[in-house]
Amino acid sequence: MDKEPMTIVGYNKITGELEYYKKKERPETVIALEEARQLGDLKENAEYHAAKDKLGLIDIQIAELGSIISKAIIIDPTTLPHDKVSFGSRVEIVNTDTDEEFIYTIVGGVESNANKGLISFNSPLAKQLLGKEEGDEIVAKLPGGTKNFEVLGVSYKEINLDD
Numbered sequence: 128m129d130k131e132p133m134t135i136v137g138y139n140k141i142t143g144e145l146e147y148y149k150k151k152e153r154p155e156t157v158i159a160l161e162e163a164r165q166l167g168d169l170k171e172n173a174e175y176h177a178a179k180d181k182l183g184l185i186d187i188q189i190a191e192l193g194s195i196i197s198k199a200i201i202i203d204p205t206t207l208p209h210d211k212v213s214f215g216s217r218v219e220i221v222n223t224d225t226d227e228e229f230i231y232t233i234v235g236g237v238e239s240n241a242n243k244g245l246i247s248f249n250s251p252l253a254k255q256l257l258g259k260e261e262g263d264e265i266v267a268k269l270p271g272g273t274k275n276f277e278v279l280g281v282s283y284k285e286i287n288l289d290d
Contacts, residue, residue: 131198132214132248133235136286138201141237145192148185156182195237202235209283212256214248219279220256223264228279232286233257245288 133141156178163175204215212218214233221228231246233256239247246253255267256278263278 129198130200131195131235131237132200132202133237134204134215134286135201136288137235137238138196138199140288141192141195141199145189145196148189148192153182153185153189156185204283204286207283209281211258211260212278212281213258215283215286217282217284218256218259219281220276221279223275223277231256232284234286238286238288240288243288245286 160175160178160182163172163178166172166174169175202214204213207213207215209216212233214235217230217232219228219230229244231244231252233248233253234245236247236249239245239250248254248257251269252267255265259265259278259281261278261280265276265278267274267276
């Protein structure tokens with residue numbers, strides 16, 4: 128069985144979503160489905176079909192979240208050294224060809240959000256950054272081509288998925 132590394136912040140977010148779907152979204156949709164069913168002819172009943180479709184999507188979402196949670200391995204980045212890039216590290220890098228600087232935090236797949244600088248430890252860039260330290264240069268083979276980076280700094284900063 129595949130394991131799904133994540134921080135406690137990511138785990139709490141996923142379990143919160145699952146709870147929301149199970150306790151609020153699904154029961155409300157079941158009620159809407161029942162109310163729509165009482166409106167009569169089911170073949171031409173748009174409300175019924177919409178509620179039925181929504182319930183199907185909710186059940187898929189519940190199953191997916193449950194699957195992720197069952198595979199979860201919670202890693203506490205505060206217990207890891209961050210002199211080298213590891214899970215939870217905040218990495219400052221510069222593209223040595225363009226002088227463009229980037230800051231990324233290495234997180235689990237379910238927590239990743241490139242727009243917020245959160246990249247999965249499984250992403251091509253993160254895989255090549257793991258184990259590197261300040262001053263290291265890497266030639267990163269990425270989907271968009273090869274890029275040259277220098278690691279400007281490695282640190283740990285508390286991860287916030289809501290920023």
